[in-house]
Amino acid sequence: MLRKNRLFTPGPTPLLPAAQTAMASFTAHHRTADFRALFQRVLVDMKEFIGTQNDVLVLACSGTGVMEASVSNLTSPGDKVLVLTAGKFGERWTGLAKAFGCNVDVLSVPYGQTFSLNDIRAKLTPDVRVVFVQATESSTGARHDIAGIAKIVRSNGDDTLLVVDAITGLGTTHLDVDGWGVDVIIGGSQKALMMPPGLAYCAVSDRAWRRMESTTSPRFYFDLRKERKSAAKGESAYTPATSLFAALGASLDFIRGIGKGDLAKGREGLVDNAEMCAAMTRAGVQALGLKLFADSPAAALTAVCSPDGIDSGKIVKEFRESFDAVVANGQGEMKGQLFRIAHIGYYDYLDTIGILGALEHVLARTSGTDVEYGTALRAAQGVYARGLSNKQQLIGA
């Protein structure tokens, strides 16, 4: 049987066809009026997509590049920072902050869990200069309570900044960047924007811009103040990834279309879509007797515990070999113990039902036991059908 290569990984995610064609056909030089017009339009649209009045920058790098930018631009060596970590991407904050000589305090919870707000409160002394956290931890599928965390950080005063890695969170979970007072929010192109990797972006608050006037950590390519100055003139500081900007323009048009002309509504539509794919998937895997890994599962992806005695690598391999469907293994210390199915961006009903159908065969083959076909599917169909009859429940669920 034919097997179409299909990504169910939490980035890269499936590509929007309109973004692919825009990317393939774009040839303009980056120091031309044509590109400047595209660049400026994209930066304006990105503010609406993120839902912020703060300046937005889009850089030619992966998400980790902008994570680094938020460390190198907002801290000086010796600054005390607090990292909230619950997985591999939380650990990346620790690594980055240490690399730039920060005095790193870490609040760590086991993989799959999220933070107690009281524990954060207890850690947050007045001398903490920056708090780093993920909106959703892609390695475990957990969603963190950014609204609650922001409230605590903001009550600590304007000297404490909040940096949120929302690389998988933007477009999959509700985020009120300005209302909650998030100082830097970070995203990447290969996620809800439905395009290839290569661009990462951030929105930066006035508090954060002021901080950069005094910080002394070394930065050059990721010097956000230089980039902001160029952007004000309609250009990037260094050569931009032009074809990816063209793809981004097409993706933003598509998202505006979802919102019937309103980009912010389109983003919320994407969130609702991920919520539905995730709810169908959670119901499906649980109907098969499988356990969810995260206590507070994100809509970005569903992390599923591998059945007892089965290395999740076998499940990932079977998905690829039998269906050419790429699901993700556990990361870091969870490798072999869980597999992850993404819902970020360009997924629909048929994708979701299809991968759950495939999962039933994969489980039967890897476990060597009988699986009652249709079990996960029926549960997912029920979620879909109930969702339609109760729209209220779906929006911002």
Next chain:
Amino acid sequence: MLRKNRLFTPGPTPLLPAAQTAMASFTAHHRTADFRALFQRVLVDMKEFIGTQNDVLVLACSGTGVMEASVSNLTSPGDKVLVLTAGKFGERWTGLAKAFGCNVDVLSVPYGQTFSLNDIRAKLTPDVRVVFVQATESSTGARHDIAGIAKIVRSNGDDTLLVVDAITGLGTTHLDVDGWGVDVIIGGSQKALMMPPGLAYCAVSDRAWRRMESTTSPRFYFDLRKERKSAAKGESAYTPATSLFAALGASLDFIRGIGKGDLAKGREGLVDNAEMCAAMTRAGVQALGLKLFADSPAAALTAVCSPDGIDSGKIVKEFRESFDAVVANGQGEMKGQLFRIAHIGYYDYLDTIGILGALEHVLARTSGTDVEYGTALRAAQGVYARGLSNKQQLIGA
């Protein structure tokens, strides 16, 4: 929820991504060495794809254009021809043959059925100059017994030619063009070749070429002898659809890949794939209590009778509105009575399970009755699982 536009129509069918990119990037002029090389390679590959030693021509037109060519090139006004018709495309043969002044005898069976070989034998007098038939009737999903029909026609002597419209048949059903003695076999690009409409092709036997020396029906654009003469010089007679040739080259490469380097095996692989998609679909719809329309269902598509009291147009509309999935209504006199789900070309397991899942919701909404979710899915999964454990059964089933 997002809805990806997905074609489940028996042509156009889903596009192969490699064909799309080849088409998008091809710019060569058609009277250049580059295009000539592509043109010649494609014609050679097409012989292997069709499975014939006969000359193959590829024309810039839809399938009906080559149907016309087979009438105008092989008949003179007043010639007696026999049309075997069991649906809308059979009727097209009658219309074409009458338009060119043939003396048309028709063997007609009701929509959904196929021909009795004895009835054909009784109609086939020695003065019949051409027999026209479909390999699979796309309007009803019926498969005709071309091997059996060819045997009867060949036993009528070399003065009777057999023309087979295999537009949906090539790549979905086993056809031994040379072994069975098919004089003209006809295909189109928007079917098993997984590319857009715009090219149609035929393989022409020596008997048929000899016939053209004496026939007098008018033809110009579709003059096959002129086209053959140009092809021998590595060119088309008129301006070829260059970008579609580039797409065709990419599709043939993909099909060769399915056959691990062997184009003929690749075609058989495509047939097996369609057989599996069709078997899953038939099992699924029957598990829901729906009836198949065709007595001898083709793998190209599955025509399903609409439940009593429900216009199939409502079902087609619901598929489009709820899932942006395009299935086909009945054609001709069957409009409103059946819907058709295609399996031609670029479909895989996830597509097939996905559309069956969608069907369950569509039925529940259009009938207003409860559907036990997972019913069709479980049946289709069973077919898939059994198919894997019994490969023999799948090949040429």
